[in-house]
Amino acid sequence: xxxxxxAAAASAAEQTxxxxxxxxxxxxxEAHRIDCRCHLGLDADGRSLSTAELTEQLxxxxxxxxxxxxxxxxEGYRQANPELVAWADADSRLHAMWRLDPNGADPRxxxxxxxxxxxxxxxLHPRAEQFALDAPGVRAALEVVDEQGSxxxxxxxxxxxxxxxxxxRLARAFPSTRFVLAHAAIxxxxxVVEAAAELPNIVYDSSWWNPIDLVLRPANSYIHNGCKCCxxxxxxxxxxxxxxxxxxxHGLIFAxxx
Numbered sequence: 001x002x003x004x005x006x007a008a009a010a011s012a013a014e015q016t017x018x019x020x021x022x023x024x025x026x027x028x029x030e031a032h033r034i035d036c037r038c039h040l041g042l043d044a045d046g047r048s049l050s051t052a053e054l055t056e057q058l059x060x061x062x063x064x065x066x067x068x069x070x071x072x073x074x075e076g077y078r079q080a081n082p083e084l085v086a087w088a089d090a091d092s093r094l095h096a097m098w099r100l101d102p103n104g105a106d107p108r109x110x111x112x113x114x115x116x117x118x119x120x121x122x123x124l125h126p127r128a129e130q131f132a133l134d135a136p137g138v139r140a141a142l143e144v145v146d147e148q149g150s151x152x153x154x155x156x157x158x159x160x161x162x163x164x165x166x167x168x169r170l171a172r173a174f175p176s177t178r179f180v181l182a183h184a185a186i187x188x189x190x191x192v193v194e195a196a197a198e199l200p201n202i203v204y205d206s207s208w209w210n211p212i213d214l215v216l217r218p219a220n221s222y223i224h225n226g227c228k229c230c231x232x233x234x235x236x237x238x239x240x241x242x243x244x245x246x247x248x249x250h251g252l253i254f255a256x257x258x
Contacts, residue, residue, distance in 0.1 A: 025062055035066040037205050043071035051087050069097040069123035085117050097123040102137025111144035121151040126160050133166035142174050151178040156185040164192030171199045184208045
């Protein structure tokens with residue numbers, strides 16, 4: 001009996017999600033949409049996402065393009081990064097982010113390799129790779145990002161000490177780098193918003209499970225499900241440079257060729 005009740009509850013929850021998704025899509029205006037934070041490949045915990053699965057999700061959500069990064073690899077990203085770039089090169093809807101571990105050898109060289117391979121920007125995950133944002137390797141990699149006038153997506157979920165303070169320092173030191181703080185910078189929610197208000201190169205990815213937390217952010221600071229007017233440039237090999245514009249009135253991301 002208990003199993004039947006659980007199955008019924010799961011079915012009802014799934015239908016609620018389907019109904020909510022349909023209603024949400026109907027409310028969106030027509031646009032060319034880009035998801036700024038997706039993942040591909042195999043994760044250290046055994047979960048995986050293929051390009052076919054991701055593109056099916058994007059199509060269902062009426063999203064035309066996505067920035068993608070490798071999932072967590074305990075052995076590093078020497079194989080995962082080029083593999084992801086190859087997947088992105090094979091699908092015009094995908095743009096690769098080069099995932100970098102600043103604890104590894106030659107972080108600057110890693111970043112240079114990523115841009116040379118055709119990556120759009122960098123992905124840093126301080127908790128998974130166990131580093132602090134004031135580590136020398138972080139600054140070495142960001143020097144390359146700043147030279148490229150590109151962006152870095154930083155995982156900013158729970159349990160990342162001094163994320164806000166250190167990001168502020170980095171944003172001031174590297175003004176040509178756009179810092180995208182994932183998960184609404186929830187690890188430093190009470191501090192980072194006000195301190196970053198005068199830094200236009202800091203924006204927030206709003207993929208977070210608790211929407212109440214998101215209302216504490218300035219309405220014009222989101223780029224993923226809520227937004228800020230800004231430019232996020234990235235290059236892809238054999239393609240024109242793109243400007244990704246994040247309009248202030250809704251959560252859509254438009255792509256314009258330059």
